[in-house]
Amino acid sequence: MKIDVRLEEAPARVSEIFIGEDLIERVPGALEKALGTRSAYWIWDETVWGLWGERVESLGWLMEGSGRVIPFRASEFDKRMASVELLARRLVNGGANRDSAIIAVGGGVTGDVAGFLASIYMRGIPCFQVPTTLLAQVDSGIGGKTGVDLPEGKNLLGTFHQPEQVYIDPRFLTTLPDDELRQGMAEVIKSAMIGDEVLWKFVETNFEAIKRRDSNTLSRIISASCLLKSRIVQADEKESGVRRTLNLGHTVGHALERLTDYRLRHGDCVATGMVVAGVLSNRLGKLHAEDLQRLESICETWAMPVRIPASIKSEAIIDAVRADKKRIGDKLHFIIPVRIGKVIEFTDIDNGKFKEVLQALGAG
Ligand SMILES: NC(=O)c1ccc[n+]([C@@H]2O[C@H](COP(=O)([O-])OP(=O)(O)OC[C@H]3O[C@@H](n4cnc5c(N)ncnc54)[C@H](O)[C@@H]3O)[C@@H](O)[C@H]2O)c1
Ligand SMILES: [Zn+2]
Structure with missing residues (x-):
């Protein structure tokens, strides 16, 4: 299934959501097309990387020249500005520029942090989401809200930054x-x-x-x-x-x-x-x-x-x-x-x- 979310922007933008049991296999092809010449930087929930990294690597997810994987410890405690700064520095030191894109793989915490970073990194670069919790697949991964918490409250800092594409494969939930x-x-x-x-x-x-499941x-x-x-x-x-x-x-x-x-x-x-x-x-x-x-x-x-x-x-x-x-x-x-x-x-x-x-x- 594919859902297009048309946004009221000029020129009009579409955020594409792909849902299906074959997405894990289709991600490399879809990404290659969508990224064009952009270099990709992957921000992975480190737990998910541990469970799925080998499998997706063997399917060719980390394409030649754009295989930079940044593992992220995704707990609600880590959903804060300090993590955004740390990840941003990893991007800079890894050579990410305005022609790069971020691909977030994980639950809502990873998606919110990586999406927030994408929205402000060099004034904004494209973001792709691969949600791996049910909550992220039905809720946080779509809709474009990003953000981090403050000690004073949750999600107090944030932006609207629609993902270019969202890839949802329910098979990720087999390990949830x-x-x-x-x-x-x-x-x-x-x-x-x-x-x-x-x-x-x-x-x-x-x-x-x-x-x-x-x-x-x-x-x-x-x-x-x-x-x-x-x-x-x-x-x-x-x-x-x-x-x-x-x-x-x-x-x-x-x-x-x-x-x-x-x-x-x-x-x-x-x-x-x-x-x-x-x-x-x-x-x-x-x-x-x-x-x-x-x-x-x-x-x-x-x-x-x-x-x-x-x-x-x-x-x-x-x-x-x-x-x-x-x-x-x-x-x-x-x-x-x-x-x-x-x-x-x-x-x-x-x-x-x-x-x-x-x-x-x-x-x-
Ligand atoms: N942006 C939005 O519109 C929006 C909407 C709702 C919630 N949220 C935010 O989402 C966050 C909660 O998201 P969440 O529930 O996905 O939490 P989460 O990202 O913390 O993930 C929950 C746990 O599941 C693990 N995990 C993730 N995928 C897995 C998999 N496939 N197999 C095994 N373990 C896996 C994670 O490592 C983590 O320990 C909150 O911070 C909330 O504020 C945002
Ligand atoms: Zn909710």
Whole structure:
């Protein structure tokens, strides 16, 4: 499958996303064509390099003259300016110039850091992404947001820099730990809730196949999720309107991550955040109880938390939500589901009602 994301630039630019079980074999040919005379610098998640390096090297990924591999220790702790500077110096010392390109191979951390570096290196060079976690394949690898964290908060420094091409092969997920797969599944479920009821049903009925990394099944869910995200990004690249729907579950999710010092994982927090949005919507008379039940049970099937730990105070969640950089003005704004496959933005949420919902779901 191939998805073109047309961006409102003059001249118009297209970011191409290729998805399929044969991408690992096709990358060298595709890259050679896309790079032209540019030299390539690879930034690899070092774990992924350890697992896949030999295999892809034997397939000719590191072409003659452009085989510079820079391994990167990809942890959230390393997603910071110091790493960007270090990588930039490796590029300079390796001879990278304005006619070079960066190819990022790894999860969201590698993609965000390498994409950020590409956007500022010598005022910007092209970037290619090869996402290797499910989260990166359905979410962070597409859409062009890049960035690093500050001690004060996540993703506070960043740019929009669309990748030239994205190569997504679900076979990379065969080495991905279950815990990481679950984090990505939370984003898939989110996409389905936002705008794809067919995908929702497919996920509901294909738990086993996804769990055992059946590539055909994974290809389908990745394609559907990417199509949905790319349509939204195409309509609103810089997040002034419809792109905000992608924040479903994230308003409360981010608050839970911050309040637990990131001990709770992103996808898990998004799942709980979606349930909060669902219960709120149900209490506002906008989401049918049956759909709320389906949301809770799909999260439970995937062992995602649907309740808030009692040690987290509802007031603290409300404060954290208010401090979120994505808040609009003074109002608490939420993306809430109105049925499977449809969400709306709701900006008039009463503090009292919000608190009741948080407490009903276990918050202190
Ligand atoms: N740019 C965006 O639009 C966007 C969107 C969502 C999330 N993000 C960012 O993405 C990051 C999270 O991404 P992530 O969940 O991919 O985390 P990650 O990059 O840290 O990867 C998770 C773990 O999986 C390992 N790994 C990666 N691919 C593997 C494979 N194929 N086999 C075995 N292990 C593998 C990594 O080494 C790492 O330990 C966060 O920093 C978040 O802010 C960005
Ligand atoms: Zn997310």
